[in-house]
Amino acid sequence: MNRFEKTGLASAAALVLAGASAATAIFGPLLGAATWSFRLGVLVCVAAAAATSAAVLWRRMRSGRVALERHLDALCRLDPSDLRNETVAGELPPLPPGSPWLPLARRVQETLLRQYERVQDLEHSRTALEIRYRRADSQAARVTAILSGLADPIVAIDDLDEVVLANAAAESLLQFEVETAEDRALGGLVRCQRLVDLLTTACHRELAANRTDELELVDDRGQTRWYRIRASKFFVQDAGGAAAPQGAVAILRDIGDQKAMQKRNAEFVSSVSHEMKTPLAGIKAYVELLADGDAEDDETREEFLSVINSQADRLQRLIDNLLNLARIEAGVVNVNKEQRSLNELLEEAVHVVQPAAESKSIELAANLSPLYLGVHADRDMLLQAAINLLSNAVKYTRAGGRVTLRSRLDGEQVVFEVEDTGVGLSPEDCRKVFEKFYRVKKDKDMATGTGLGLPLAKHIVEDVHGGQISVQSALGEGSTFRVALPSAKRMQPPPPESRKGPDRVQTCSALR
């Protein structure tokens, strides 16, 4: 029995005593004439009525307390979110109508709901923050990964000229480590004064324009390479959203290949002009001799004219080579492929190169296959490739040497090889010899050339005819250039009924 019940019980007892006292007080004088037994009966009845009322009152109080307990207990078990649902809220154990606990229970419900909603709001804010944090974290990780994966070195400084960021490429090129550096001042970490000046000027200048420079830097392997450096101010937004300058960032781009290309282009222009001027010099000299009347007899005049003619042809061949290469590279070449005999083509090439070989006392031998070797080829182009390979072999073979041309059937391919006893190529030269304008340094003085013959041959063999060209060589031991082309069987005239439709297509594709 709790305090509440005790109070209820005490109130009931007080009520009984009060009822009895009141009955005695009221009815006492009236019952003065009655017998004692009657008086006692009335008193008992009144007392019983008072006791019954007290008992009813106590029971009602007790059941109200139990209902409140159940109500609160159910409320505690309820998911607070269900409080917003009227059906669920209505299913709570009810308090008796008119119960004095009703306002309290309602306040408790409202408080619970309010607290629940506050918790919900906090939970949403926390989730949003967590998502933003995760995003920022992964964004930062991604930016770091991108920067460190970037091949271009990047260095950033703050407005105190201290390095605040350098990716792995920059650390490796400029040979410092930001994390372990005691003093992060740019001037102390980077030895290249021009780079330091460029960054600090970009950082402290009023204008935000980019500053660029090109300079040579020595990397960690001791190799010198050209870099184009672009330095620009960077800004960071402050809390008010205004962009405030924070420092400068420099991106270093390796332009070694570009510089090498520029150099090769310049060398190419120089060697093309040299190659053009040489036959032109012949033409002009003999024209002048003729004009001056130096050739007194017909024989001399004819000889001079023949030289002029052959030098004009040479000039034309050079221009053809140049144009063909340019056209093939630009993809605007007309290819006229037909079924041809490789051996016939090779014999023609030997015929063209033979005079040059003879003038250098080089033996040019053709060991061609006795079989018919069919190729689906553009005659002029393939002939030019073969001439380029043969004349190269003659150029880079010393007097008294030997150049051998072979052809054979090799499975599904027809192959021809040009082998010489010339100066040979280093492994590096073997890799680069098919690059446009590339000329083997040590052989430059041995013969004139444009560095176009082999790239053109490669284009013709590989891009136009779907074959392969390769070289095997060792310094001082000669070189062998090998060309493999898809074999084309001798074309049979197709029967008249199969001239149209899929069969014809199949025949053509088999020959390709």
Next chain:
Amino acid sequence: MCKRVLLCDDEIHILRAAEFKLKRAGYDTRIAGDGQEGWEVIQEWLPDILITDCQMPRLDGLGLVQRIRGNPATQQLPVLMLTAKGFELSFDELSARWNVLALSAKPFSPRGLLETVNRALAAEAVVA
């Protein structure tokens, strides 16, 4: 005795044109196909003047001139150079350092070459 002119070039038709013009003018000429061959002829034949191309196999024009200037017997040999190169060579340097009398660009005029040879040899005669 006719003056001796040595022509050195790896382009046979250039040699033939120059040789033809000089011979008609009464010079005694010999030709060499590259610098190495030219050096051998110089030692054996001792020409009065050398006309050489720059770009040649085995030994180029500048290499040949360096050899000539490095040898007491040939140190004073007058040298004219021909070149098809445009901008790589500086006549001032060739003249100051290697005492090259003239640098003619290809295409060249046989008539002009003859005049240059005449002038060079006449100046030599005055100095002598």
